[in-house]
Every structure is written in C-alpha cells, then in structure tokens.
Amino acid sequence: MEEDKFIELAKKAKYASKKIATLPVGLKNTALLNIAKNLKENQEKIFEANKRDLEEALPLVESGELKQSVFNRLKLDENKMRDMIQGIIDISNLEDPIGKTLLKRQLDDGLILTKISCPIGVLGIIFEARPDVISQISALAIKSSNAVILKGGKESINTNKEIMRVIQEALDSTRDFPKDVLTQVFSRDDVKNMLSLDKYIDLIIPRGGNNLVRFIKENTKIPVLGHADGICHIFVDESADLEKAKRVVIDAKTQYPSACNAVETLLIHKDFKYTTELLKALEEAGVELIAKPESWHTEYSDKILSYKLVSTLEEAIEHINEYSSGHTESIITEDNKNAKIFMNAVDSAGVYHNVSTRFADGFRYGFGAEVGISTNKTHARGPVGLEGLTIYKYNIEGNGDIVKDYVDGTKSFCHKEG
Structure with missing residues (x-):
C-alpha cells in the first residue's frame, strides 16, 4: 500500500478508536456474539482457505525456507476453531474493562480525584503464521474499546483474509457498530508505514520469531509490547x-x-x-x-x-x-x-x-484470549488480556477550585480515600 493511502487508513482507525471508546458494553458484547456465530457458520470456508495456505507452505518447508515449527502454527483445525469461538464468547461474558474506577480520593471538600480505566487507542498488531490470532485480538480489541490494524504473515494470507471477511461481515450486521475499528493490511511496506506512524498508532504488539520482534523494536518510536524469546x-x-x-x-x-x-x-x-x-x-x-x-x-x-x-x-x-x-x-x-x-x-x-x-496462556488464565505474552516490565506482563489493553486517566471534579488557594495557605489538602 502506498504511504499516503496507509496514512489515510491510520487516520480512519484513529477516528474509529474515538467512536468505540464510548460504545456501551451491551453493543460490544452483541458484536462479539455475532462474530462467534458467524465464525461457526463459516468454519468450512475458513478450513478451505487454511488448506490452501498449508498446500502452498509445504514446499517451503521441504526446501528449508519455512521452519517446521512455523508450519505447525499455521494449521487451523477443529480444536483451534472451537477454542477461537469459545474464546470470543468468554470475552463477551467478562466485565467491561473500560470506565472502571481504579482510585477515588477526596483532595479537599468538594474536590474529588478519580483514576478511570480507558482504552489505549489504536493497536498495530504484526504476527506470523497463527491465523487464530486475528479472532483473539479482534475480540479483545472490541471489548477493550480499541481500534486495530492487523498485519499477518504471507504464509497464512488466505486464512487471514477469510477470517477477517467473516468478522467484518458480522460487524457490518451489528447495528450502530462504528466502521474501521478493524483493518487488515498485507505488505512489508505496510509494516514500514505502521512503524512510522506514531501520530496515529499508540501501541505495537508483535507476535512471531526473534528476528521479527527485534526488527520492530529497533525500527519504531511507538511503544512495543511483547517478547523476543521463549526460553x-x-x-x-x-x-x-x-x-x-x-x-x-x-x-x-x-x-x-x-x-x-x-x-x-x-x-x-x-x-x-x-x-x-x-x-x-x-x-x-x-x-x-x-x-x-x-x-x-x-x-x-x-x-x-x-x-x-x-x-x-x-x-x-x-x-x-x-x-x-x-x-x-x-x-x-x-x-x-x-x-x-x-x-x-x-x-x-x-x-x-x-x-x-x-x-502461560491467556485462555488458560481465564482472560478469554490474549494478544500475546509480554516480558516487558511495563503496565502489562505475562499473558496480555483485556486489562493489558487499557490505560487510565485522572479526572478531577470541583467547583471553581484553584491552586493559588493551596499555595498561599488559604486552603489545605485532606487526601481522604474513597
């Protein structure tokens, strides 16, 4: 994709992130259940697409161009499909992570500070092989009110396209669900563009081998959440x-x-x-x-x-x-x-x-699914589920309060919890 077109795509994702940020949890859950239903109804088409990917990848394994371990991750079977669908349903049943009061403190009479959970914004997800990543991340993004730009590996392109088609079809049928919340891109140039757009993309999450993760960390100013090795x-x-x-x-x-x-x-x-x-x-x-x-x-x-x-x-x-x-x-x-x-x-x-x-897995931890495993020592560590895709803001409510009163001693803080 040309750079100017990718910038326009990123702008739309940023706009969509503002729309989904205030979406009622009931609407988000309806969208998730529609996705789960549509995936189940279209699973044979998805398996057919995955079969094409496996057939095209097999000669690459035999020639040594593709690792056997990558090929194994590429395969989408009935067990993985069942877990994909159940994972989405599980996420719909989880508590809304947005708008939660994380802290409430009375600074003074009538002056109240609250710490509120909110979405990160636009996530850039770059992953190799595993096509089930698309449904996991899409579901987590919707429930956590984030927009996503997804870039999958070329070895799973047919499966990725079919899964995204099914997901988008479900979202289009969900009344009042905003457009451009989920976007899929395909080329190496798209990765390059994604890594450069810190104005529009708030967090990059790579899922793949060491070389991929290291390349991303070395070529972007955007915060990166993930791990390079699994030793x-x-x-x-x-x-x-x-x-x-x-x-x-x-x-x-x-x-x-x-x-x-x-x-x-x-x-x-x-x-x-x-x-x-x-x-x-x-x-x-x-x-x-x-x-x-x-x-x-x-x-x-x-x-x-x-x-x-x-x-x-x-x-x-x-x-x-x-x-x-x-x-x-x-x-x-x-x-x-x-x-x-x-x-x-x-x-x-x-x-x-x-x-x-x-x-060590988000599904097994009861997170519904995960966007990946983080070895970072930042706001999210280990399997990253809904909470790892949120951040927070501080709100203060008052009545014409000014700092001067506290500086000159006219008023003093009480700092009472609750």
Whole structure:
C-alpha cells in the first residue's frame, strides 16, 4: 500500500478508536456474539482457505525456507476453531474493562480525584503464521474499546483474509457498530508505514520469531509490547516427586513443542534420586536431550531439551535469571519453603510450582484470549488480556477550585480515600 493511502487508513482507525471508546458494553458484547456465530457458520470456508495456505507452505518447508515449527502454527483445525469461538464468547461474558474506577480520593471538600480505566487507542498488531490470532485480538480489541490494524504473515494470507471477511461481515450486521475499528493490511511496506506512524498508532504488539520482534523494536518510536524469546526453564528440586516431575516436564516439552511457553532447559538438583529415571522417561517420550548445548539461550521450538545438574536451589535461580527470556519458569518440589524462595527470586512473567510452563496462556488464565505474552516490565506482563489493553486517566471534579488557594495557605489538602 502506498504511504499516503496507509496514512489515510491510520487516520480512519484513529477516528474509529474515538467512536468505540464510548460504545456501551451491551453493543460490544452483541458484536462479539455475532462474530462467534458467524465464525461457526463459516468454519468450512475458513478450513478451505487454511488448506490452501498449508498446500502452498509445504514446499517451503521441504526446501528449508519455512521452519517446521512455523508450519505447525499455521494449521487451523477443529480444536483451534472451537477454542477461537469459545474464546470470543468468554470475552463477551467478562466485565467491561473500560470506565472502571481504579482510585477515588477526596483532595479537599468538594474536590474529588478519580483514576478511570480507558482504552489505549489504536493497536498495530504484526504476527506470523497463527491465523487464530486475528479472532483473539479482534475480540479483545472490541471489548477493550480499541481500534486495530492487523498485519499477518504471507504464509497464512488466505486464512487471514477469510477470517477477517467473516468478522467484518458480522460487524457490518451489528447495528450502530462504528466502521474501521478493524483493518487488515498485507505488505512489508505496510509494516514500514505502521512503524512510522506514531501520530496515529499508540501501541505495537508483535507476535512471531526473534528476528521479527527485534526488527520492530529497533525500527519504531511507538511503544512495543511483547517478547523476543521463549526460553523457559523447569527446576527439579531434590525433594521432587518423580511422577509429578515426569508428568510436568514431558507435558511442558511435548504437548506443543513449538509454543513460546514450552520448556527449553531442564535443571536438576544433583541430589535428586531419580535423575536417570526422569531422563529415560523424556527420551521414551521422543525428546532429544542435550547435556552441553552450544548456548543456554537456545529456543529449540522442537522436541529438544537442554539439561544441567545444579548443586543448590540458589544455583538454579542464578542460572534462570541469567539465561531466561523472562517468560515462564517452574519448580518441581515437595518443599514449600524452597518453592516460595524460587517463586520470589526468579524474575520472570510467570513463576510456577509443580505446574507445566504450558499454562502461560491467556485462555488458560481465564482472560478469554490474549494478544500475546509480554516480558516487558511495563503496565502489562505475562499473558496480555483485556486489562493489558487499557490505560487510565485522572479526572478531577470541583467547583471553581484553584491552586493559588493551596499555595498561599488559604486552603489545605485532606487526601481522604474513597
């Protein structure tokens, strides 16, 4: 798309963001339920579009131009479709995140300060492969009263177009729903234009590989919410139960190896009595074990797992804080004291006890869906759902109040809560 046309598109999205910001929650929920209904009625057409994408992508996998892990994310099956639709319904049932009073303080008699949740504005979403991202982000954006410009990967272009067609059809049939809330773009030039328009776009959220995320962070002035790597760890402590350890580690590595919340490094306490049995169970589950990896920063996105024996809990924590991407880590232990130390000391968005790292997901957290996982230390961290797509404003109500009265001592603040 030419630059001037993209600027016009961004202007329309900005205008739409002002319209949806004041939309009643009932209308937003109606729009979401219409989308869910239309997706269900059109799922065969979506599957057909996805089949074309898979057929076109297969030769790229065979030639090495496309990673197998990306191809796996591209596939849209009945299970993913069911989760997509249910995720939208779940979001419609969530409390409206807009207009909530986050703080109320009496500054003085008749002078009231309130902190109110509000939308961010226009979101620019750039993602690779996973076509189910479109429905997740669209639903979250509508419920959080944001406008969105979406740019998907070329490998899923047919599926992306069909899903967006179905969503737009549902929105067009929703009375009084504003136009241009959702927009889809396709080219690399569109990405370049998106990253340059800080006047109209308020937040960029990339969902994809390391190279994509790093490129975006290095080429925009717009705030970026996301993560570049998914290097997750599990530490099997000395007191760990073998069966729990086997269940959790095998699930975290094999249930969906290409996911960003799959475990990549296993740390085992040197005094754990069942190390041999645990490693054997992993190999029997089809996991390739690497004792001395070239780098502890490696994200395999496959049934490959680095492992290391450590002497103490503190050594495990130090290793994780050194090499983790800040995504999700877990400790397997029957020692609650060690679990508490681990969970407090590990500096990641998600820290678990006796739980698979694969639980790091907005749908599993009850958020309905997520726009992505954030390892940022900003207003949103971990799976980013509705709350992560809101910001706040401060309102003050008074009666002709002026600062001069407080500066010269005529009046004084009381600062009472509530």
